[in-house]
Amino acid sequence: MGDDLDDELRRLFSDDRLDVHVTPDATDAVLRGADRRRRRRSAVTTAFAVVTLIGAGIGLTQLPSSTDRTAGDLLPTSLPTSSSTPPSPSVSTITQTTIVTVNPPTPNSNGNTPGTPGGTTGSSSTKPRTTTPPAPPPAEPGAVGKLALGMSEADALKTGSLVEPSSPADAEGRCVAYATTTVPDSNATIISPARGIVRLTLPSYAKTQRGVGAGSKVADVKTSYPTATQNGSELRVEMAATPKWTYVFETDGVTVTTVRMRLNANDCSMA
Amino acid sequence: MTAVLQLESAAERGGGRAEAVGDFAEFVRMSMPGLLRYGHALTGNPHDAADLVQSVLEKVGSRWMSVQGKGDDPLAYVRRAMANTHISIWRRRRRESLVADLPDSGAVAPELSRLENEPLWQALRELPPRQRAVIVLRYYENLSEAEIANALGISCGTVKSQSSKAMASLRTRLGKD
Structure with missing residues (x-):
């Protein structure tokens, strides 16, 4: 009985009467419809992108008005929106305030996540504001945007600044590497399971507090950071922050190509 | 410089899309009779079959390059999409059929x-x-x-x-x- 039904179904489905006549313009109708859908989708995507850009633009225009804390957030990445010449007045202003805000933790704090933006910029910022001259060794917050050295992978992912998926950053597969929303290099950020973020890469448009970024001359690096040491084609500048970290300026011998922050106490071979 | 590069890549995309459209048109021409028949079996009537085929092919055609990029057989992909569309979102709309040309009287x-x-x-x-x-x-x-x-x-x-x-x-x- 069951076999009968099986056979009947197969016979029915192979019946010529299932054929449906195709109109001559059937293909054109489908092509027109597909094109209409594609254009509608790209219009929606474009509108979304425009809204996002406007939102980002509004966010950026809000930045200068939102006091020291915001400056600390974005910190070493002073955006070259105001001028193309590095030592612009606004940049130097930011440098002074933030350096001051980061200095206090060194002598008197326990150093928990000193690189975290915002955490060091409390009421104490007013006191040291009088001690303006930056003394060597320099101290800058080890943070790029919302990412900070020492931050755990989970916290870093929460910021939305990492671009998944990650890739292994050492032979053992312990450490992982991510590109970021501002740096497409897949090794832009390296995270150790034990130490958190051990490497951060600055976006190509960003500059350190002392105005060094991709495109700066090697001589300018040495002028801005007299404590810089040469290591092959790299220049390294250790920061007086806790935990200790180092600026690594990769160069082609003449100009800086990439600026990275590297946690001194890191356990990832690639960092 | 950047603008020039962007224009060039846009032109390349445009050329690639024209090629994809031609490729998809050929796919539609070749597969339409079989898909309509399959749609007839799925839906139980030729009008709904025509609507189902058109709707799924339009969606697939609007993403033809990525469908091809998946590496699956596009025909198998369309058939799966038809079965799922029929089950999940198929509303028996009786809009004007652009694909099937059916006689009015029995x-x-x-x-x-x-x-x-x-x-x-x-x-x-x-x-x-x-x-x-x-x-x-x-x-x-x-x-x-x-x-x-x-x-x-x-x-x-x-x-x-x-x-x-x-x-x-x-x-x-x-x-x-």
Whole structure:
């Protein structure tokens, strides 16, 4: 009985009467419809992108008005929106305030996540504001945007600044590497399971507090950071922050190509 | 400089898209008769088959490059999409059919009217969409249970139970039990 039904179904489905006549313009109708859908989708995507850009633009225009804390957030990445010449007045202003805000933790704090933006910029910022001259060794917050050295992978992912998926950053597969929303290099950020973020890469448009970024001359690096040491084609500048970290300026011998922050106490071979 | 590069890449994209459109047009021409027939089996009537085929092909065509990039057989992809669309979002809209050209009166197509009068065909049309899809994939497409489960995104157990319910319903309606 069951076999009968099986056979009947197969016979029915192979019946010529299932054929449906195709109109001559059937293909054109489908092509027109597909094109209409594609254009509608790209219009929606474009509108979304425009809204996002406007939102980002509004966010950026809000930045200068939102006091020291915001400056600390974005910190070493002073955006070259105001001028193309590095030592612009606004940049130097930011440098002074933030350096001051980061200095206090060194002598008197326990150093928990000193690189975290915002955490060091409390009421104490007013006191040291009088001690303006930056003394060597320099101290800058080890943070790029919302990412900070020492931050755990989970916290870093929460910021939305990492671009998944990650890739292994050492032979053992312990450490992982991510590109970021501002740096497409897949090794832009390296995270150790034990130490958190051990490497951060600055976006190509960003500059350190002392105005060094991709495109700066090697001589300018040495002028801005007299404590810089040469290591092959790299220049390294250790920061007086806790935990200790180092600026690594990769160069082609003449100009800086990439600026990275590297946690001194890191356990990832690639960092 | 950047603007020039952007223009060049846009031109490349444009050229690639024109090629993809030509490729998709050829795919539609070749596969349309088979898809309409398959849609007829799935939906139980040629009007809905035409709408289903058009709707799925439009969606697939609007993403043709990425569909091809998946590496699957595009025809198998379209058939899976048709089965799933029929089950999940198919509304029996009777919009103007752009694909099928069907005679208005039964007198012009006596074969079709005889199909409509077949008890098994009528019993199939009474099945819920998913049970019907399982039967079509099993007996029209000759797919295994695992392949049906994969195509519809359901478990093998669900395929078995749907198939068994469908066959029981068909037997009951045909008075075979």
